Amino acid sequence: MIERTQERFGIWPERLVADTAYGSAPNLAWLVEDMSIEPQIPVFDKSARNDGSFERADFVYDHEDDSYICPSGHRLRRSNRNFSTPRSGVDKDGSIRYRARQQDCQSCAFHQRCTPNMPARKVTRSIHEGARDLARDIATTDAYLVSRRQRKKVEMLFAHLKRIMKLDHLRLRGPNGAKDEFHLAAAAQNLRKLAKIIPMPATALT
Ligand code: SF4
Numbered sequence: 001m002i003e004r005t006q007e008r009f010g011i012w013p014e015r016l017v018a019d020t021a022y023g024s025a026p027n028l029a030w031l032v033e034d035m036s037i038e039p040q041i042p043v044f045d046k047s048a049r050n051d052g053s054f055e056r057a058d059f060v061y062d063h064e065d066d067s068y069i070c071p072s073g074h075r076l077r078r079s080n081r082n083f084s085t086p087r088s089g090v091d092k093d094g095s096i097r098y099r100a101r102q103q104d105c106q107s108c109a110f111h112q113r114c115t116p117n118m119p120a121r122k123v124t125r126s127i128h129e130g131a132r133d134l135a136r137d138i139a140t141t142d143a144y145l146v147s148r149r150q151r152k153k154v155e156m157l158f159a160h161l162k163r164i165m166k167l168d169h170l171r172l173r174g175p176n177g178a179k180d181e182f183h184l185a186a187a188a189q190n191l192r193k194l195a196k197i198i199p200m201p202a203t204a205l206t
Helices: 002-009 025-034 102-106 129-138 142-163 174-197
Strands: 015-017 038-040 060-062 067-069 095-099 122-126
Touching: 015 142, 025 038, 025 129, 038 129, 038 142, 122 129, 142 174
Parallel strands: 015 038
Antiparallel strands: 060 067, 095 122
């Protein structure tokens, strides 16, 4: 859609506003790195924990050293061993595991709170974490709050089309059929809004 809009109308978006479904790491990286578009999108993040144990946000990433610092001040590294052939450490899903040293965790006062079922703690980091961090920073700005309000307004219209006006599936086939149905549904939606805004004329007295 972005490329087609550019081809047809010669415009390129500065920002893209969407919900969490578009906040996956590869999608954010594509927007930031390939398209140079600011992602005003909530980051899809499953690292939060609800059992009171330390979550990834409790570990601080050190860019220069490419390691995490845990709450007790120890380093988690891609590898704690020296391999003769260096390994990339990147999993198939595009995440990198950073591991604490077993001797650090075993003698740590936070062991039960940090990694109760494992001898040493691991933390994963996406290879696209830079783009995710940018999206997180953007989410703290006033501009993001404005765009989120605008997004909700648009989403409400689509939800209304689907639930109230029953446009949950298309009856006509092909792109032209879809276009006609959406135009008619949008026209009906606008008429409905107008009818609410414009007061009913007073009934003439006879
Ligand atoms: S258990 Fe290990 S990773 Fe967790 S805080 Fe202690 S030393 Fe750090």
